[in-house]
Amino acid sequence: MYKQLSKSSRRIWISSNFFSLFILLFFFYLGRSLDSAILFYAGGSLSVIAAIMTFIKAFIHTGLWKMVHSNKDLDERQNQVLLGALKNSYSVFTISVLLLVYGFALFDKQPIDVLLAACLLYVAHILPAAIIGWKEKAV
Amino acid sequence: MKSRKLYNRISVLRKERNISRQELADIIGVNFQTIGYLEREEYNPSLDLAFKISEYFELPIEIIFSPKPMKSIYKEILELKQK
Numbered sequence: 001m002y003k004q005l006s007k008s009s010r011r012i013w014i015s016s017n018f019f020s021l022f023i024l025l026f027f028f029y030l031g032r033s034l035d036s037a038i039l040f041y042a043g044g045s046l047s048v049i050a051a052i053m054t055f056i057k058a059f060i061h062t063g064l065w066k067m068v069h070s071n072k073d074l075d076e077r078q079n080q081v082l083l084g085a086l087k088n089s090y091s092v093f094t095i096s097v098l099l100l101v102y103g104f105a106l107f108d109k110q111p112i113d114v115l116l117a118a119c120l121l122y123v124a125h126i127l128p129a130a131i132i133g134w135k136e137k138a139v
Numbered sequence: 140m141k142s143r144k145l146y147n148r149i150s151v152l153r154k155e156r157n158i159s160r161q162e163l164a165d166i167i168g169v170n171f172q173t174i175g176y177l178e179r180e181e182y183n184p185s186l187d188l189a190f191k192i193s194e195y196f197e198l199p200i201e202i203i204f205s206p207k208p209m210k211s212i213y214k215e216i217l218e219l220k221q222k
Contacts, residue, residue, distance in 0.1 A: 075169035077182050137181075138172045 002063035010133045013058035017126070020050035021119050028115050055126070064129040064139055081132055089127035142183055146209045150178040152196050167191045 005013070024047035031040025059065040067074065071082060097120060104112055112120075132139060153163055153174075160178075164171040167188065176182035177192075184192065184204075193200040202215070209215075 075173050076185050076188060077173045077176055078170055138175060 002066075003061045004138070005062055007137060010058065010062060010139075013054055014130050014133050017051060017054035017058050018123075018130070020047050020054055021122070023047040024051065025116060025119060028113070058133060059126060059129050062133065062139060064133050065126075067132065067139065068129040069125075081136060082128070085128040085131040085135075088131050089124075092131075093124055093127055143206050144180060145183045145204050145206060146180055147177065147204045148209060148212055149174070149192065149203065151212060152198070152203065153178075156196075163195070166195055 024044055027040055027043030027047060031037060031043070067078065068082060068085070071079070074082065100116075100120075101112065104110065149163075153160070158166075160174040161171045164174045168191070169188065173182065177184060189200055189204055193203050196203060202212070
């Protein structure tokens with residue numbers, strides 16, 4: 001049985017999960033610009049732990065991850081909600097990635113880093129679940 | 140095309156039969172949260188689901204669902220009898 005969280009609690013956990021990814025990337029780029037591997041490893045490992053914990057709380061305990069990734073037992077309303085979330089996340093993700101690639105091409109002149117690509121891959125997987133968790137009254 | 144809001148009597152009928160949302164959800168084969176969405180009139184069911192609900196309550200579909208705000212079920216039965 002999944003834990004029923006209120007909409008505001010779900011929003012807090014989802015925001016914390018995204019925030020921990022930003023912190024991870026922040027330490028990565030800060031460590032690289034200051035040439036400090038310790039800064040990256042210390043800050044990075046703390047953010048990864050935070051990301052894992054918030055992921056479990058926001059997506060595993062609430063059943064959002066299962067709802068999006070194993071959709072065999074969904075009823076017609078849940079299928080409708082999932083379809084809407086997939087449609088929205090497709091648009092949001094495509095536009096964000098294209099803007100990011102454009103920004104990198106314009107200002108950085110470097111290819112996208114492995115860590116940023118991994119974060120984008122993770123976001124692509126959690127975005128539909130995050131949209132459902134953010135918008136729906138009950139999941 | 141935006142669909143019309145459908146009003147229903149699921150909540151009244153469920154309470155009258157003294158069953159929980161979970162029990163009704165198991166009988167008609169949906170998630171129990173979907174029963175909440177239906178009772179709050181935040182979700183319009185498919186025709187198939189509407190028929191499943193009417194078959195369970197053994198009432199005509201138009202007694203349970205309506206595109207207009209619904210009167211009390213007793214008033215409606217009295218009006219039908221008077222006709």
